Amino acid sequence: QVQLQESGPGLVKPSETLSLTCTVSGGSISGYYWSWVRRPPGKGLEWIGYIYYSGNTNYNPSLQSRLTISVETSKNQFSLKLTSVTAADTAAYYCARLSRVATVSNYYYHSMDVWGQGTTVTVSS
Amino acid sequence: DIVMTQSPLSLPVTPGEPASISCRSSQSLLHSSGYYYLDWYLQKPGQSPQLLIYLASNRASGVPDRFSGSGSGTDFTLRISRVEAEDAGVYYCMQTLQTRTFGQGTKVEIK
Numbered sequence: 566q567v568q569l570q571e572s573g574p575g576l577v578k579p580s581e582t583l584s585l586t587c588t589v590s591g592g593s594i595s596g597y598y599w600s601w602v603r604r605p606p607g608k609g610l611e612w613i614g615y616i617y618y619s620g621n622t623n624y625n626p627s628l629q630s631r632l633t634i635s636v637e638t639s640k641n642q643f644s645l646k647l648t649s650v651t652a653a654d655t656a657a658y659y660c661a662r663l664s665r666v667a668t669v670s671n672y673y674y675h676s677m678d679v680w681g682q683g684t685t686v687t688v689s690s
Numbered sequence: 691d692i693v694m695t696q697s698p699l700s701l702p703v704t705p706g707e708p709a710s711i712s713c714r715s716s717q718s719l720l721h722s723s724g725y726y727y728l729d730w731y732l733q734k735p736g737q738s739p740q741l742l743i744y745l746a747s748n749r750a751s752g753v754p755d756r757f758s759g760s761g762s763g764t765d766f767t768l769r770i771s772r773v774e775a776e777d778a779g780v781y782y783c784m785q786t787l788q789t790r791t792f793g794q795g796t797k798v799e800i801k
Contacts, residue, residue: 609793610739610784610795612790625790626691659738661739666744666748672721672723675786676729676786677729677739680738680739680740682738683738
């Protein structure tokens with residue numbers, strides 16, 4: 566049973582860098598896409614981006630200029646770095662696995678089928 | 691960017707009664723494969739989101755058959771045939787055609 570666990574500071578100062586790590590246990594990080602999603606307080610879910618185990622990435626255009634997602638296969642971990650944070654980046658951050666749930670006309674379709682429990686990050690001085 | 695709009699934003703439901711949530715996209719979600727690139731997720735109170743439906747109408751593994759998804763083009767619907775107390779939470783549609791975008795969420799409250 567694959568499990569994901571987010572870790573990182575719960576408090577970050579404005580203008581600094583938010584750094585989170587997701588550790589994958591019970592399975593390999595290889596062969597999958599891995600994603601980050603957040604939910605600001607009182608708001609809905611926002612997709613942040615994803616990374617393939619080989620390192621290819623796809624980012625939310627609204628965050629792209631501040632965002633880096635990386636993977637460390639030897640540690641079975643992937644990470645998120647968001648620079649120049651403001652109060653608007655305060656949220657619960659979730660990591661998730663993107664699994665191939667279907668093959669349609671020679672295309673692979675992926676959905677987020679395993680999620681971490683989430684970690685709350687507050688941006689405040 | 692594809693914008694996703696859900697309605698209603700709040701939905702009180704009585705156990706045993708049906709419920710439906712609408713999701714509209716700002717452009718067609720039809721992929722060249724012939725399938726509609728849309729997922730539905732549920733976030734129960736205090737829990738992480740969970741996948742309910744993929745490719746607009748396919749139930750994810752372990753999802754009860756009282757949940758169904760339908761739709762085409764830009765209009766999609768999630769239906770619950772008979773609501774149970776455990777179905778309370780916030781439901782999100784998400785397009786996967788161009789990167790990914792969630793709808794605002796629909797909060798389902800059990801009366």
